[in-house]
Amino acid sequence: MHIDTLLQTAKALTDSQATMTLPEDWAQGRTAFGGISAALLYTVMKEKVADDRPLRSLTTNFVGPLFADTPFSFEVEVLREGKNASQLTARIIQDDQIAVIQQACFGTDRFSDIEVSSSETHQLTEPHNLPRIPMIPGQTPNFIQHLDLAISEGAMPFSGSPLSSLNGWMRFKQAPEQITDAHLISLIDAWPPAVLQMMKQLAPASTMMWNLEFIHPHQPVKPDEWFAYKAHTRQAAGGYAHLEANIWDSAGELIAISRQSVAVFC
């Protein structure tokens, strides 16, 4: 199912207790692809916020698995609306359990003398001739069929690599009508956590917490555009890994900063 169909379905459920389901093609092992559940929650929250208040930060906690082909509903709460900023929280409920919770801060620009430009750039090789994460049924997560992930530096998951960084490019295989922040949320979560390539054999891993900050203004982007991604592991021990990533548009503008905590079971 195309991502635009799922986002439109979620949008219609903002003020409703009706349910929707995610099809298997958006699954990742036993649970839904985290990027799609985060994008759906963001979409229902965004409906409660004025259009001139773009997303500034989004924290998603993956509390428990969200099962494919099983109905779930949304709960959204507006915590506060100030002159510029709106703070909201939202949850996905499945089988009476909280599966995902999210907290978001939206805000309009305000007048300010303070300006610091981002000096962080990337030197990634262009994506066109780079190897892609292949869709191998039964081995790669189902959702990979919707995305192109071109690896610039790093290794395949579970290959026992000494590298703890992973860099590459991402885009939708079937371009959406337009790239919204919901599309960016799902794209940014598509990469395997950079510690997976260090594992010597197949083992479970789950993102538990994910924080995403958006840099504004985003410049207009084309729906089939590639985005650059550079992730590194800041620290990992005791079955938890802490990762950080920067995301740039194809013009080299930094558009988002991502941090995640991952539970590793090996």
Ligand SMILES: CCCCCCCCCCCCCCCC(=O)SCCNC(=O)CCNC(=O)[C@H](O)C(C)(C)COP(=O)(O)OP(=O)(O)OC[C@H]1O[C@@H](n2cnc3c(N)ncnc32)[C@H](O)[C@@H]1OP(=O)(O)O
């Ligand atoms: C050529 C080849 C190319 C290949 C190329 C591409 C490969 C590409 C791979 C990408 C792999 C993506 C890896 C990120 C996977 C997410 O990010 S999934 C998406 C978002 N995250 C989630 O849905 C996590 C939801 N949260 C949770 O499930 C729970 O909070 C946590 C993290 C499991 C809690 O941890 P806990 O308290 O230690 O766990 P608890 O609930 O007691 O359950 C533990 C059991 O769950 C199991 N478990 C944990 N995670 C999982 C899991 N993901 N699946 C199954 N079982 C799991 C554990 O093994 C453990 O099993 P037992 O030892 O009991 O048998």
